[in-house]
Amino acid sequence: MSRELSGLYRALAGDADERALPAPDRLRRRADRRAHLRAALGGLTVAVLVAGTAAGTRMVLTAGPDATPGPPAASPDPGSPSPTPATPPPTPSRSSVPPSSPARTPDAPAGTTAAGAGVSPTRIPDRAFFVLAAANDAGTGSTFGPGPVFPALCGATPGEAGVVTRRVRTLAFKLATTPQGYVPDGSYKHSITVYRPGRADDALADLRRAVRDCPTRPGTADTEGLTSTQRLLPDGGYGDESVLFEVRRPATDYEGAPDVREVVRLVRAVRVGNVVTVLWELGWEGTSSPRSQVDQDSRRAVDAIRNWLD
Incomplete structure (x- = not known):
């Protein structure tokens, strides 16, 4: 074994001798705390998943069977102008609706048709x-x-x-x-x-x-x-x-x-x-x-x- 390697082993042994091992009951309490933390994090994850599933179900039921989910809303670019909302098509007026074809009226004289x-x-x-x-x-x-x-x-x-x-x-x-x-x-x-x-x-x-x-x-x-x-x-x-x-x-x-x-x-x-x-x-x-x-x-x-x- 070389002289440098022997020196490294001696330094490692000296450092380990200076650190005292904790008592067994202390090690047990530390392990229990870690187990409880992992259990809590797992329960929180399950709750979040259940809540998200319920919300998605309500949205689908409200939208109806023919509704299709739209794309996710994009975050607006601070540097671009705000989009102008589209103007809805005008509702046709009563006069623009084509009249129905003439038909016989109930009170028309016998043998007559609307013409x-x-x-x-x-x-x-x-x-x-x-x-x-x-x-x-x-x-x-x-x-x-x-x-x-x-x-x-x-x-x-x-x-x-x-x-x-x-x-x-x-x-x-x-x-x-x-x-x-x-x-x-x-x-x-x-x-x-x-x-x-x-x-x-x-x-x-x-x-x-x-x-x-x-x-x-x-x-x-x-x-x-x-x-x-x-x-x-x-x-x-x-x-x-x-x-x-x-x-x-x-x-x-x-x-x-x-x-x-x-x-x-x-x-x-x-x-x-x-x-x-x-x-x-x-x-x-x-x-x-x-x-x-x-x-x-x-x-x-x-x-x-x-x-x-x-």
Whole structure:
């Protein structure tokens, strides 16, 4: 053994001799303290794990079965600007929601279906026709039957395309100043025509064109040799739209009171949705159409149709 190694052993022995070993009961107490510390640390670890598991279970149950956990929140960088929260999409207003498709309404008349702005009936009941005011009722009633709904207009037949159904009647009226029992003051050819959707306004456009294209026409069998003239008159305030025109011709000898030189007939067609009603005033024994009476009965005719369609 070398001299340096022998010196190291001697130094180690001297150092060990100077340190006294602790008594056995002291060593036992130190070992017990270490065992208790390890047990406490183990229990604390288990408690932390149980608490974390319970919290995670509550979060999953609260979020629902479709919820997916999001990424962990990142700590904001002190040097970067704070993110601007996203603006939620605007809630659509009531007016922006597209309307539902039209359907039959429970209180619609039998045989009708909702059709956009109007109604497309498949039949026309009696109540769709207006009733004369009591002061204008001549007491002759009305008669339903076939027949033209417009006077002859140089061979044109406006309003015949797209017809669903039609009814025509004739009725006489008297003026409020005419006593009951006297000869009526006039009569109507009154018709109601139902068109397919979008064809009623075409019928009125055809009528305007037919009147403009027929400013004059020769007389009929009853008015042979007497030329009549047709022209459109300004009109408005009836239904959705209306057409008013007049037919003028010289009076015949039969109609011939000295002061009657000309006979005037008024014709008004009014559209209400897909329905067109026509009042064609035919007179009575040569009388001319009283405009105020035709206007009044036109309003009554429109009201009757609207009450029927409501």
